[in-house]
Amino acid sequence: MTIELLVTALAIALIIEGLIPALFPNKWRAYVLKLAEETPQSIRSIGITIIVIGLIILWLLH
Template structure:
């Protein structure tokens, strides 16, 4: 993997992450407030699930 490919992937991730608050700011705010009220274990589980899902997709590619 080249540095250019890695930076491209990071740039695409930033674009995707920025689309939701840009298009739906009120819904995004309420979602963030809801997440802030979750227990740390639930947030950790969500994060680890995302990491595993991303690693699986990367492995399949």
């Protein structure tokens, strides 16, 4: 893996992350407020699930 590939992947991730708040700011704000009410364990579980999904996608691509 080259540094160029890593920076490209980071750039794409940032673009995707920015799409929702840019296109739907009110819905995104409501989601963030709802997320703030969740327990740390629940948020951690969501994060781990997202990581696992990403790892599975990477595994399937290779």
